[in-house]
Amino acid sequence: MLALPRGGVPVAYEVAHTLKAPLDVFLVRKLGVPGYEEVAMGAIASGGVRVLNEDVVRRAGVTPQAIAAAEKREQAELARRERAYREGRTPAPIQGRTVLLVDDGVATGATLRAGLKALRALSLARVVVAVPVAPPEVCRTLKAEADEVVCLLTPPDFMAVGQFYRDFHQTSDEEVRELLTRAASPQPSTVQPEE
Template structure:
């Protein structure tokens, strides 16, 4: 872990919460987390700002054969964002894209059913939305989320992440109303590089945090 890093997602969330609180106040705000890793970061933010917490489901479209590389992403409402330059340069066929999209759409639907457990989606229309993840690499997933959120008519959307490359933050700044990033290291290679503990967040952990947030709200 570098000096720019975090012990785990919970610590990153607490530090992000403190930073956002100093920028406040945050009236009429909904906190939306990208699962799974964004949820433990977003939970302390929602608790600190006394805001409702929900998941915003976006799935990365991994490059065939190199799934860790995002060639795009899916979000609810039929939203698809593609890195057209990458797809064209690597000659990814429409059939290959369709196969990846079908698989990720099925996972999107599964997660929506699993995480919410019958709860309605948090209100977004006319509210400030804090869109949170545990970090940003290419920005494709967040860009898909931003595009999908526009259709839900929030008053403004603020992207808030613990770590991201500076050039990606600049891209996001053109699409969000504001971007908050705690650190933008010059040696960025992957999000996990900046966490001492970057173990995968489980579905059970996501459900547990959302249940706790819902109980706290009530």
């Protein structure tokens, strides 16, 4: 199971715990439109993968120089998070396996699409995207790129991921590290020894 940090980690932790599956992170960063950084014009992922939403780039009039500047900034953050989250642990072996790629929800799909593109280069058996909520049209787009997409809610009135959470606080680096450490620790048995 791979989680997209930061918000995808708490969701993936619960799923991994339930499925008794190993958990790791897959680092992807959104490339925000200059001046409107919350609007994704694309994303980058580990391994030098970049996905651009050409419609957003064209409509916002983003120059190649602005894209390169955003990419350079986000590459630095990708490297920082790699060091911070792994704490010396090596990435989970995933080649030839089925990977469940989890996020806390999807708005535009740019981040997940970059993750999918990067994972496709790693010779996986299958990639399954799992998210609690996304707009219907984004789920359709993701289904064309993933082997399978599990999306619990696809509301037609989707405006933002946060509208579907009671508590949508920003997940901190500390929370990510704590959940990854907990997931890597052996789980105590719940079976009581016979007397």
